[in-house]
Amino acid sequence: MKRTLALLTLSALLSAPALAQSGSIRLIAQSTGAGNPPMDALIAAFQKKYPNIKVTAEYFPIGTAYPQVLRTQLQSGNGPDLFYVTAGSGGQVSVLPLADAGFVAPLTARPWSKTAVTVNYRDLYWKQNQLYAVPLGMTPVAAIYNKDLVKTLGITLPRSLGQFLQTCKTVKAKGKVLLALAGGNAQNAGLLLSTIATNEVLSADPQWNAKRQQGKVTFANTSAWKRSLQTLLDMKKAGCFQPGVEGADIPQAAPLMASGDAVMFVIPTGAISALKGINPKLNLGATPLPASTAALASIPVSPTDALAVNKTSKNLPAALAFADFVASGGGDVTYTKATGDITAAQASTGKNLPPELAGISAALTNKSRVFPLIQLDWSNPKVFTTLGEGVQGLLTGQTTPDQLLARLDAAWDSK
Incomplete structure (x- = not known):
């Protein structure tokens, strides 16, 4: 009975709209050696829209350091609310193996889930009819x-x-x-x-x-x-x-x-x-x-850069609000302007590209x-x-x- 109630509560949270959320969430991602300016820009834009949510970011060196930190934190039950992942299953921080391990909250119930990833890329983020990450941008x-x-x-x-x-x-x-x-x-x-x-x-x-x-x-x-x-x-x-x-x-x-x-x-x-x-x-x-x-x-x-939501996040509504902002609130535009990548809309139409x-x-x-x-x-x-x-x-x-x-x-x- 308790398990059934817990599942119903999680399902309700995953599908609830991101309104008037508050509290704190923690995000971890990889660093390129000078922090992570694109992620900083995304977080700043998010907090401008959601001033009641405080986002604390931690960055770890690209290569082997970040994957080791991510898996250690997730396995210990002390994982972040949001974490950087890559698409598919072929990389050290690919989202699908992490989803298989039970670390990732499905995002299928979010209103944008059906349009976040075009059909060419569905198998990189969807598994068994569940969406497990929100793409940050597209990388030609x-x-x-x-x-x-x-x-x-x-x-x-x-x-x-x-x-x-x-x-x-x-x-x-x-x-x-x-x-x-x-x-x-x-x-x-x-x-x-x-x-x-x-x-x-x-x-x-x-x-x-x-x-x-x-x-x-x-x-x-x-x-x-x-x-x-x-x-x-x-x-x-x-x-x-x-x-x-x-x-x-x-x-x-x-x-x-x-x-x-x-x-x-x-x-x-x-x-x-x-x-x-x-x-x-x-x-x-x-x-x-x-x-x-x-x-x-x-x-x-490829939609390589992405964010996943921790299935056991202590502030799941706020973490989902961040995912919503990336997918449908202009967060992808902010991020790709900082990285030099392109949005899903630019990739699908070939229009409004950087010169x-x-x-x-x-x-x-x-x-x-x-x-x-x-x-x-x-x-x-x-x-x-x-x-x-x-x-x-x-x-x-x-x-x-x-x-x-x-x-x-x-x-x-x-x-």
Whole structure:
């Protein structure tokens, strides 16, 4: 009887409108090294609308520190009311495994739940007909390029892989590189490969991840995955990357863009502000990374940043009011202005984009060629880590495509 009453009370709270809430809530998220200015901006905007709710924020270093703190607090019963998560199940703080563990309050009863996530991304936030997080924004991944350097070098943006490889040779002959890459950084290296795979794998078979979950396909027996890894090797052979790419980290790769030594850098578009922080005079644009054929050209756009509500929050009404503000009260606009990402509305229409992103507007409107990052629906974080580390092996020649594909399958099947 007590359990039934508790469930009824929780259900009522989850569906109740966020009116005249008060009290205190605690939010934790990851820090990029200088706190978390976008989250600070979101909290300030929320408290302006809800002055009776005090939000205390704590930020922990990105990488392994934040996931460890989050899980320790949740498991100890001392978790925050709200916490930063990422989409799907393939990352260290992905929301679906946390929901499976019973830490996350479902948001299905909120009035905005049916429109918060478009159908392309439903499986990243919904499970068993329950919504478990509210997206903060959408993150396109594109080739960010230096417009002035393109003009100086007298080149045009390549629209196919063949043109891309030829442009690499042209740019190299002029003492520059077409594509900066932090080959020694598993995250950036893996991001480039997953962007290539979005073109080659998902465009050819949008259900590939689901088929891998069902055991109907593997990395090793998928020709599109072999083509994706070969594309990286073809780029290296054509001189697309800077010398020493296999050992470069972000602090070595990013300045190549800022100094005008590299034309492009494949990164989340929200990182444009970081590049401009190095060189405010950069005149940047964005374009999709070319595919092997025009028919496969696509763009990854993912609702990666999100917030989840603790199922055992001591002030659930106030925590839900925060989620409501993000989803339908303008919080997403505040957050994305600070991050350089885009809102769900901008992503779905391609309209009202920041000037630097005008070059991906048309790509965003082709719904059959817009996908979440392929790794967001992977079985566990080891698979993407294996991919990123494997790129370094491909670049040094110590790993073959077949060896890396076998390792990816082994990582997928590991517990």
